[in-house]
Amino acid sequence: MERHLxxxxxxxxxQDENLLQKLQEYLGKKLVLWRSELWVNYPAKQLIPLWHxxxxxxxxxxxxxxxxxxxxxxxxxEFNGFELIPNSQIDNNLSVKMKDHxxxxxxxxxxxxxxxxxxxxxxxPGEFVMFTDELIPRSICNTSSQVRLSLTLRVTQPSIDILxxxxxxxxxxxxx
Ligand SMILES: [Fe+2]
Numbered sequence: 001m002e003r004h005l006x007x008x009x010x011x012x013x014x015q016d017e018n019l020l021q022k023l024q025e026y027l028g029k030k031l032v033l034w035r036s037e038l039w040v041n042y043p044a045k046q047l048i049p050l051w052h053x054x055x056x057x058x059x060x061x062x063x064x065x066x067x068x069x070x071x072x073x074x075x076x077x078e079f080n081g082f083e084l085i086p087n088s089q090i091d092n093n094l095s096v097k098m099k100d101h102x103x104x105x106x107x108x109x110x111x112x113x114x115x116x117x118x119x120x121x122x123x124x125p126g127e128f129v130m131f132t133d134e135l136i137p138r139s140i141c142n143t144s145s146q147v148r149l150s151l152t153l154r155v156t157q158p159s160i161d162i163l164x165x166x167x168x169x170x171x172x173x174x175x176x
Contacts, residue, residue: 010036013071013153022130023155027065030158034060041080041139041148048139050097050107051085054154055133058104064157069130072123073149080144083118085110085136108136
């Protein structure tokens with residue numbers, strides 16, 4: 001994983017009108033891009049195999065909404081991508097299996113019944129999916145024999161603070 005808020009390509013995506021419009025519908029006019037990640041998922045390797053919410057108690061704090069934009073740079077399908085459990089299926093008393101030390105993100109133990117309700121994400125290169133902290137995603141084992149490449153943009157509202165121990169390569173937040 002690589003973080004690159006200063007990349008011209010990321011900046012170009014940040015100015016995409018369709019993407020901005022969708023983000024503003026959810027977060028309001030003022031947006032803060034606080035993190036971007038380039039992911040390379042090799043066949044048969046799982047970067048984060050556990051179910052989790054993408055909320056980062058050690059990296060951000062405050063009252064406000066965040067949204068995650070997953071942009072497919074290569075094809076994403078049920079053989080190489082990830083799954084999401086819909087909001088309506090989520091029980092808020094999910095038991096925490098472990099925590100990510102860096103972000104404080106919780107990883108959950110999910111029952112098989114719940115896992116069966118997961119929906120695989122299917123995207124063509126250039127397509128994107130947006131999701132909130134309410135959804136539970138997990139990467140699935142890449143059996144496609146091809147590398148999956150993606151860009152994730154994490155966007156929030158100005159009311160959210162980026163905590164000082166967060167240390168991206170590029171230090172400044174980007175106001176969109
Ligand atoms: Fe995640």
